[in-house]
Amino acid sequence: MEGQRLGGRYQIISQLGRGGYGITFLAEDWQLPGNPRCVVKQLKPEATDAKNLKVAAQLFNSEAQVLYRLGNHPQIPKLLAHFEENQEFYLVQEFIEGHNLTQEFPKGKPLNESYVIAILRDILEILAFVHQQNVIHRDLKPDNIRRNKDGKIVLIDFGLVKQLSTQQTDSQNSVTLTVNMGTRGYMPSEQALGKSKFSSDIYALGMIAIQALTGIIPRKLSEDANGEVIWRDKVQVSTKLAEILDKMVRYDFRQRYPSATEALEALKEAGLITSSLMPNSSYNSPQSLFNKAHILCELKRYSEAIAYYEDAILIQPNFYQAWYERGKALYQLERYEDAIASYDQVIQFQTDDAEVWFERTQALYRLQSYSEVMMGLDKALQIRPDYAEAWVMRGVVLRNLQRDEEAIACYNKAIEFKPDYAVAWYNRGVLLASWQRYEEAFTAFDQVIQLQPNNAVAWYNRGAALGNLQRYEDAIVSCNQAIAFNPNYVQAWFQRGMALGELQRYEEAITAYDKVIQLQPDYGEAWFQRGFALYNLQRYEDAIASYDQAIEFNPLDAEAWGNRGGVLLKLQRYEEAIASFDKAIQIQPNFPMAIYNRAQALSQLG
Known part of the structure; x- marks a missing residue:
């Protein structure tokens, strides 16, 4: 046409x-x-x-x-x-210039809670007007929500006129509908039966919010035996918001908010939004500025985002969500003290928000203010005792304070409250390995891998634990997996070389060390181990060259000097060998191997 x-x-x-x-x-x-x-x-x-x-x-x-x-x-x-x-x-x-909300929902990428609350508020304010006109949208989904060039949300493509193309008349001239309006995943059960309610729109909007939080499209979410959507295990979200969303998407429409006005009021009563904006608000409203800032943050344009957050705060000084997101943007710019000041403003308005206390501790940790970090984490845990992320962070700080027994208790707490929290299992494994409790460390890293099969770091650490248990073949398999997921993983290549060396597979070990050196030429320990493998292959001159490189990058490596002397002794270059042994003994006076070999070299010189 x-x-x-x-x-x-x-x-x-x-x-x-x-x-x-x-x-x-x-x-x-x-x-x-x-x-x-x-x-x-x-x-x-x-x-x-x-x-x-x-x-x-x-x-x-x-x-x-x-x-x-x-x-x-x-x-x-x-x-x-x-x-x-x-x-x-x-x-x-x-014609509305701009983009559909679909473009703000990257496939498989969860969006943050503040963004979702802002979207809920913007759409509910429009829906409240629609429902007051005794109209049901009938087809709410990201494709039918646009953000115009000024950053405002616009609802498009109302389903009420779509019934025109599906109507037929019976013999009594009564109108019947042959197709139900709506889209699978966003459409509740009563709407599928042709009995739309105002709360049908509430269900659709709830599913949109859950999609934003989880990164999962609604039709791929499971339901329980009662038809309720299973989603809370897919994302960490505040209890207040989760309870509101659960009510929005209840299977039985009678258990949902009756209309947009009640849902909007629930957000206000939960303290998730400030007082509602009027529908004819200026495009430069605090919420509009906040939305623009959020989009800029998604694009990692943090400095520009901060300017918008600050404009929103100038208009509405108690806009705590803007203060909160400003703090997160400042953190990304490594402006930690400014971030803390922003979080402090939030705490003035929301003293019992565990997430704000937690985010504040992240900035304090970067400043190494460990005592303040601990106080902040204790406050977060007082508000929310099952806050697994806060327990892990507390463990990390305690490790820095060399309070390891308390640290592992924190990791155990995190796992108790959130058994599928890979970060807690990982930190527990690292601590156990530092205690040489390698069997337990291996078990912890195995848990991480069950939860995150593509986690190269966990595969590497599992390999290191197996190496310490002298299970070298298994260690190689683990290192191979780490390398498969991260081909440039220096430590995994090195660990692989170590395990191969223990199995006397020296040629393969040298290949692994060569890869390490290619990726990180100043890796002195790789040069040292390469020299040892070459020595065992009787490639003595090459071994000396490797030890020379190890010494260049670490001149105080007594073992490198001692091994270099050992190779020179093997080649009957006694004076050079004695010089190497002297250097080793100078660095480490009680070095038995160097002392003994030096005596051997001297005896050969008579």
């Missing part, structure tokens, strides 16, 4: 989309100055006999009047015109 003019004025530029209900086009209005762009929706009735067309026309005009009313809201596209042409119905709506 490109180039065709509809209604004598709307010239089609391109097709925007096609669905079961009709086709959407981008068009230009040739009766207005400048030919402004608009969206034309062509709706094709399923039944085209005279009786059905008459009923369709009545329904079309009735529903168009509803869209005209809805268009009075600044965040719903205005209906500019509606007309019938060649037994097809057309809607002409305002």
Whole structure:
């Protein structure tokens, strides 16, 4: 239809989309100055006999009047015109420049809680107006939510007119619908039965929020035996928000919030949002500035984001979410003291927010203010005793303070509250390995791998534990896995070389050490071990060259000097050997091997 003019004025530029209900086009209005762009929706009735067309026309005009009313809201596209042409119905709506919310939901990537709360608030404010007009959207999903060029959310593609293309009349001229409006995953059970409620929109919005938090599209989420969505095990989220979302997506519509107004009020009562903005708010409202800042943070443009957060705070000084996100952005810029000051502002408004206390400790930890970190973590755990991340962080700080017994107790607590928390298992394994409790360390790293099979660091540490248990073949297998997931993993290549050396597979060991040196030429220990492998292959000159490199990178390596002397002794280069042994003994006066070999070299010189 490109180039065709509809209604004598709307010239089609391109097709925007096609669905079961009709086709959407981008068009230009040739009766207005400048030919402004608009969206034309062509709706094709399923039944085209005279009786059905008459009923369709009545329904079309009735529903168009509803869209005209809805268009009075600044965040719903205005209906500019509606007309019938060649037994097809057309809607002409305002064109909204911007992007669909789908573009803000990267596949498989969870978004943060503050962003989700902002989205809930923005959409619920519009939905509250829609529901007050006694209208149900019927097809809420990320594709039907746009963010305009000013950062404001706009609801598009209301499902109420889609029924036009699915209506038929029976013998008594009653209208029946043959297809249900909605999209799988976002559409609740009563809507699938053709009995939409205001709370059907609440369900759809709840599923959108869960998708944002988990990075999982709704139709891939499981349900329990009662039809309730299983999602809370997929993401760490505040209890207040989780309870609100659970209520929004209850299977039984009677157990949900009845409409958007009640859902919005629940967010306010939970302290997750400040007082609601009016629908006709300025585009420079605090919430709009906050949304812009969040998008910039997603793009890692933190300095620009901070400017927007600060503009929002200037307008609304008690906007604690802006203070909180500002703190996180400052942290990313390594401005830790400024981040702490921002979190302190949040705490003035939300003294019992465990996440804020926790984020504050992250900045303090970077400043090595360990006593303050501990106080902050204790506060977070007082508010939320099952906060696994805070328990792990407490363990990390205690390790830095050399209080290892207390540290492992913290890791155990984290695992008790969150058995599938890989970070807690990993830290526990590292601590156990430092105590030479390698069997237990191996078990801990095995747990990490069960939870995160692609975790190269866990595979490496598992290999190191196996090496210390003298299970060298198994250690090699673990190192191979680490290398498969991270081919440039220096320590894994080195550990592989060590295990191969223990098995006297010296050629393979040298290959591994060569890879280490290729990746990190100043890795002195790799040069040392390479020299030892070459010595065992009787490649003495090459061994000396390797020891020379080890000494270049670590001139105080007594063992490298001693081994170098041993190779020179083997080559009967006694004076050079004595010089090497002297250097080793100078660095380490009680070095038995160097003392003994030096005496051997002296005896050969007579």
